[in-house]
Amino acid sequence: MKKREVADISQVMVELQSVVDQAVVVRKIKEAGSDSGNRFDISKIDFDRLKQEFARRSDKKTQLMSLEQAIADQIERMMRKNPMRSDFYERFQKIIENYNQETDRATIERTFEELLNLVQDLNREEQRGVRENLDEDQLAIFDLLIQKHNDLNTQQRNRVKAVAADLLAKVKAILAELDRWWEKDNAKALVRNTIEHALYGEGDRTLPDTYELEDLGILTDSVYRWVLETYAEAG
Known part of the structure; x- marks a missing residue:
């Protein structure tokens, strides 16, 4: 099968309307403040009906391959934003590994159901930043911390969120003043020091007492690697 250049789970779900006739009901939603155009709200899909109708189809493998490719691309994009989402990749790989061991009708239908469950969980994960009141980059740092x-507890989590947001703001301010910082040792050291100082924090922007002093060095390294991978340009 030819790989999609930009596979999109939402669009694959729309295409699966041909599988379920009128079973899949979607509505377009405009992402606030986004110029990426319209997307389909996966939460509006009737997944139970989709599973039932899929079981009647004769082209199950083709439909399964389309969904598999879209999910693989989606997970790759999500992990580039937040490396702590690797559990979704591991879960996906396990589903495909089990499918490849035996491809009878029952296995295909079970795999399709497992992939649909994964799609729903990926959709919830993409909305988690909204629930946590954090943007994507703040959420990635929060997850690392x-x-x-x-x-x-809730109070401690809120303190970590405040540290994550403050840290990101300080890093972005420093990066705005540096030219091709990832190529210069002194500039990279400045970025790392900014992260370290932000983790020590001040006032209400300090990590909870459950964090030990030795944790800060490990966290500094983790966040610095993420900043390097996220904000350093290639070439």
């Missing part, structure tokens, strides 16, 4: 502190 809490990866080993999943037992934080």
Whole structure:
């Protein structure tokens, strides 16, 4: 199968209307403040009906391959924004691995259902920043900061969010003053120091007491690598 240049789960779902006739009901929504055009609201899809109608089709493998490619591309894009989403990639790989071991009708239908469940979870993940009141980059830093502190209460989580937002603002301010910073050791050191100082914080923008001093060095390295991968331009 020829790889889509830009596969989009929402568009694949729209194409699957031919599989389910009128079972898939979608509406276009305009992303506020976005110039990316219209997208389809995946939450409006009748997934249960979609599964039922898929079971009746004779071209299941073709439909499955389209969905598989779209999900693979979607996960790749999401992981570029936030490396802490690797669990979605691992889950996807496991689904495909199980499918490749046996491709009878029952396996194809089960795989389709598992992929649809994954699509719904990916959609919820893409909306998580809104629920956390963070933009995509703030959310990525927040996830890096809490990866080993999943037992934080609401107040502690809010403090980490404040640190993440403050850290990102300070990093962006520094980067705006630097030219091709990723090519210069002194500039890279300045960026790393900015991250480190922001993690120590001040006032209400300090990490909770559950964070140990040795955590800060590890977190500084993790956030710096993310900044380098996200904001350094190639070439």
